[in-house]
Amino acid sequence: MNQAVxxxxxxxxxxxxxxxxxxxxxxxxxxxxxxTCSYVPQPLLSLDGVFPIxxxxxxxxxxxxxxxxxxxxxxxxxxxxxxxxxxxxxDSLDGWVFAASCDHLRRLYDNLDYLNKPAFNHMIDMPHRGxxxxxxxxxxxxxxxxxxxxxxxxxxxxxQALSRSIKEHNAYLSVMREISKMRKQDNPPVTGAMFQTLLxxxxxxxxxxxxDELKALLARLRESNEGKPYRARVLLAGSHCDDxxxxxVIEKTGGLVVAERTCTGSIxxxxxxxxxxxxxxxxxxxxxxxxxxxxxxxxFQARVDEILEAVEEYRAxxxxxxxxxxxxxxxxxxxxxxxxxxxxGVPILKLEREYTMSSEGQLQTRIQxxxxxxxx
Amino acid sequence: MRLQxxxxxxxxxxxxxxxxxxxxxxxxxxxxxxxxxxGKMAEIFRWDWLRTLAGASNLLDMAVYTRTGRYRxxxxxxxxxxxxxxxDLIDSICAAPDRVVIxxxxxxxxxxxxxxxxxxxxxxxGIAVPLVKADWAEKYIDIAENEGTPPDTCSLPKCTxxxxxxxxxxxxxxxxxxxxxxxxxxxSYTILERELKSPCFxxxxxxxxxxxxxxxxxxxxxxxxxxxxEEHTPxxxxxxxxxxxxxxxxxxxxxxxxxxxxxxxxxAPMAGEAIWLxxxxxxxxxxxxxxxxxxxxxxxxxxxxxxxxxxxALPEERxxxxxxxxPTLVFPELFVxxxxxxxxxxxxxxLTYHRHPFIDVSSPDSMLRSLAQIIVExxxxxxxxxxxxxxxxxxxxxYEYFSxxxxxxxxxxxxxxxxxxxxxxxxxxxxxxxxLFIMNYDLSDTRVVSPVDMKKQAEAFMETVMKxxxxx
Numbered sequence: 001m002n003q004a005v006x007x008x009x010x011x012x013x014x015x016x017x018x019x020x021x022x023x024x025x026x027x028x029x030x031x032x033x034x035x036t037c038s039y040v041p042q043p044l045l046s047l048d049g050v051f052p053i054x055x056x057x058x059x060x061x062x063x064x065x066x067x068x069x070x071x072x073x074x075x076x077x078x079x080x081x082x083x084x085x086x087x088x089x090x091d092s093l094d095g096w097v098f099a100a101s102c103d104h105l106r107r108l109y110d111n112l113d114y115l116n117k118p119a120f121n122h123m124i125d126m127p128h129r130g131x132x133x134x135x136x137x138x139x140x141x142x143x144x145x146x147x148x149x150x151x152x153x154x155x156x157x158x159x160q161a162l163s164r165s166i167k168e169h170n171a172y173l174s175v176m177r178e179i180s181k182m183r184k185q186d187n188p189p190v191t192g193a194m195f196q197t198l199l200x201x202x203x204x205x206x207x208x209x210x211x212d213e214l215k216a217l218l219a220r221l222r223e224s225n226e227g228k229p230y231r232a233r234v235l236l237a238g239s240h241c242d243d244x245x246x247x248x249v250i251e252k253t254g255g256l257v258v259a260e261r262t263c264t265g266s267i268x269x270x271x272x273x274x275x276x277x278x279x280x281x282x283x284x285x286x287x288x289x290x291x292x293x294x295x296x297x298x299x300f301q302a303r304v305d306e307i308l309e310a311v312e313e314y315r316a317x318x319x320x321x322x323x324x325x326x327x328x329x330x331x332x333x334x335x336x337x338x339x340x341x342x343x344x345g346v347p348i349l350k351l352e353r354e355y356t357m358s359s360e361g362q363l364q365t366r367i368q369x370x371x372x373x374x375x376x
Numbered sequence: 377m378r379l380q381x382x383x384x385x386x387x388x389x390x391x392x393x394x395x396x397x398x399x400x401x402x403x404x405x406x407x408x409x410x411x412x413x414x415g416k417m418a419e420i421f422r423w424d425w426l427r428t429l430a431g432a433s434n435l436l437d438m439a440v441y442t443r444t445g446r447y448r449x450x451x452x453x454x455x456x457x458x459x460x461x462x463x464d465l466i467d468s469i470c471a472a473p474d475r476v477v478i479x480x481x482x483x484x485x486x487x488x489x490x491x492x493x494x495x496x497x498x499x500x501x502g503i504a505v506p507l508v509k510a511d512w513a514e515k516y517i518d519i520a521e522n523e524g525t526p527p528d529t530c531s532l533p534k535c536t537x538x539x540x541x542x543x544x545x546x547x548x549x550x551x552x553x554x555x556x557x558x559x560x561x562x563x564s565y566t567i568l569e570r571e572l573k574s575p576c577f578x579x580x581x582x583x584x585x586x587x588x589x590x591x592x593x594x595x596x597x598x599x600x601x602x603x604x605x606e607e608h609t610p611x612x613x614x615x616x617x618x619x620x621x622x623x624x625x626x627x628x629x630x631x632x633x634x635x636x637x638x639x640x641x642x643x644a645p646m647a648g649e650a651i652w653l654x655x656x657x658x659x660x661x662x663x664x665x666x667x668x669x670x671x672x673x674x675x676x677x678x679x680x681x682x683x684x685x686x687x688x689a690l691p692e693e694r695x696x697x698x699x700x701x702x703p704t705l706v707f708p709e710l711f712v713x714x715x716x717x718x719x720x721x722x723x724x725x726x727l728t729y730h731r732h733p734f735i736d737v738s739s740p741d742s743m744l745r746s747l748a749q750i751i752v753e754x755x756x757x758x759x760x761x762x763x764x765x766x767x768x769x770x771x772x773x774x775y776e777y778f779s780x781x782x783x784x785x786x787x788x789x790x791x792x793x794x795x796x797x798x799x800x801x802x803x804x805x806x807x808x809x810x811x812l813f814i815m816n817y818d819l820s821d822t823r824v825v826s827p828v829d830m831k832k833q834a835e836a837f838m839e840t841v842m843k844x845x846x847x848x
Contacts, residue, residue: 111796128580331525332567
């Protein structure tokens with residue numbers, strides 16, 4: 001038996017809102033830019049001299065201060081981030097970049113700006129649909145972010161520099177895709193929780209500091225020949241879920257998460273970025289076409305189709321659709337989405353969750369019942 | 377809390393005659409639907425919301441119950457025209473069933489009129505019917521929730537979805553919506569599109585719109601919409617007709633701006649429903665209609681009359697207030713009660729306040745550009761979509777402009793956008809020493825906060841913060 005495990009190196013990255021690798025990179029003179037959400041292109045924040053940190057809020061216990069400002073009816077991801085920001089957890093970071101993706105993120109931006117104003121705070125004005133005009137608009141938005149980074153941090157934001165950054169990012173994506181592909185196997189050497197740990201860790205630290213460890217892990221995974229036993233293969237769909245612990249509960253109960261169609265998961269985050277002479281345009285086109293959050297108001301059927309394709313590709317027995325409480329876009333869309341997936345004969349379990357893992361027993365019971373309902 | 381809790385005014389025979397006159401007019405403006413024949417009536421009276429709206433003349437009681445004289449007459453007139461405006465909407469969809477376009481509230485419906493289409497604002501059902509029967513929306517909120525919509529989503533789109541899921545929308549040639557005013561509202565059209573089985577067009581409006589680039593983008597969206605409507609409906613753009621609609625809207629706006637100017641005076645010569653409800657229906661749901669112009673003109677006329685007679689609209693104006701956020705649909709009597717109990721004159725509300733008043737009718741492009749600006753700088757869009765400063769700046773401007781004594785914030789629990797601003801809002805009001813009343817309530821669901829509790833919150837604020845002595 002040769003079962004792979006995820007090195008502590010990756011787990012430790014996830015323990016803190018800002019980890020040691022970020023500190024190290026800053027000591028070397030690089031600037032750390034916090035960002036949320038997926039519409040903020042990582043390659044643009046990876047220009048020489050800066051690096052991106054996808055904002056997470058590990059260890060947050062309650063959000064009393066954030067509730068005072070954001071209220072308790074805003075999604076708990078944004079409240080958790082604001083809570084930690086008010087506890088100065090992100091003060092060592094050099095800037096923030098937001099995308100105007102949803103009501104909650106926009107108000108997080110407003111409140112952060114008011115309560116603990118970052119030296120660099122940028123908002124990307126995201127279109128809600130695809131098409132040529134929207135691509136042109138978003139290209140200009142990304143260029144404007146590039147210009148702001150150049151002005152504030154002295155980085156080279158030229159198309160050539162961005163192309164180099166995309167090439168480096170593609171090298172990272174290629175390693176992650178290799179690992180992800182293994183999840184299609186009958187008995188994958190990597191579980192969903194393991195994969196989410198890698199994904200979250202590598203977006204929470206400077207990429208160049210995790211690449212060697214990722215490559216070493218890939219080699220070990222190739223040699224491993226045994227995965228954990230499971231009762232059913234599950235596709236995780238829905239909103240932001242950066243906590244491997246949530247997936248771990250599903251897997252402890254017998255489900256094996258083989259892919260995540262979430263904004264923090266494997267689909268579509270690992271798609272390679274075309275390398276060409278128009279990198280800003282390419283990033284814009286790809287963001288609008290690939291990252292299909294329900295905020296994209298014309299793409300409901302595309303999202304359904306994407307889940308159905310992933311179910312087939314990863315041979316999932318069923319889908320767990322998890323939505324963050326108070327998220328209106330996922331919340332409203334999940335109703336018809338459940339209907340569509342059922343119509344297509346795909347077993348589906350819809351769950352509502354908070355950002356921080358809670359009610360583990362309840363989740364286990366729901367998953368257990370779901371697996372049994374599938375005859376597993 | 378309903379009308380029974382208010383003290384009835386000592387009405388003269390003339391006051392009573394005013395009440396009777398406008399009640400008859402209101403009944404008449406709905407009764408004219410009968411002209412479409414028994415077949416049509418059987419079809420549309422299947423809709424529960426329309427049957428409930430048939431009792432809309434009772435809305436007049438709200439306005440006239442406690443008021444006398446010219447203010448009573450003006451309020452009754454405004455409400456009768458509101459009912460008439462809703463009647464016009466229903467009448468137009470009965471008259472041209474193949475030209476009905478169901479649209480969201482932040483879409484420039486003037487364009488549909490310019491194309492010879494019959495626009496019907498989907499949200500008007502959820503806005504108007506609870507005014508008549510406070511708990512009416514609850515059944516439809518439950519229908520939407522039973523289909524999987526989260527309980528925390530705004531109750532207005534939930535009610536709209538519930539009505540669609542219950543098959544109570546007119547047949548339509550097309551649906552037009554946008555990414556506004558909030559995520560819940562935007563997402564609700566996924567359900568509407570599925571239930572109404574009509575082709576749907578979605579306008580994309582930038583987040584931050586204070587530059588030509590953003591307006592250019594939105595104008596290009598409007599052009600795309602016109603081309604799409606020409607392809608999917610019998611409507612054809614007639615720029616001259618659009619110009620007429622826009623001119624009509626400009627006339628109404630001119631009157632409205634004059635009303636605003638007059639009510640800056642202390643005491644204010646007009647207040648209450650004649651300001652907020654008239655604007656909501658005529659300038660948001662049916663802009664550019666001759667009725668809207670007529671209503672604004674006549675409210676202005678009545679405002680001037682009250683001024684000429686000396687004094688203000690209220691017998692004793694002790695406080696001046698603005699209502700921010702969507703109005704309390706399940707408790708429209710709030711300000712009638714506040715007038716009577718504490719002498720509070722409501723002079724403006726968020727949905728009334730437009731930043732970009734007039735349409736430049738010099739060319740098709742200029743009209744589209746103005747319409748785009750009206751939408752993006754209009755109520756809700758400007759306050760729920762753009763940066764937080766939009767929300768605060770407008771409010772503090774109004775506070776100064778109308779020499780207000782306090783701000784009433786209708787803290788609709790389903791409006792996540794504004795709920796997430798309340799913390800900042802409190803602190804900014806404190807800095808300016810502006811008394812702020814944030815009332816917890818739900819726009820369309822009395823089960824969340826009952827009108828009695830809403831009134832209690834207002835009482836607590838008035839008596840502890842404002843140190844107001846009840847007039848009664």
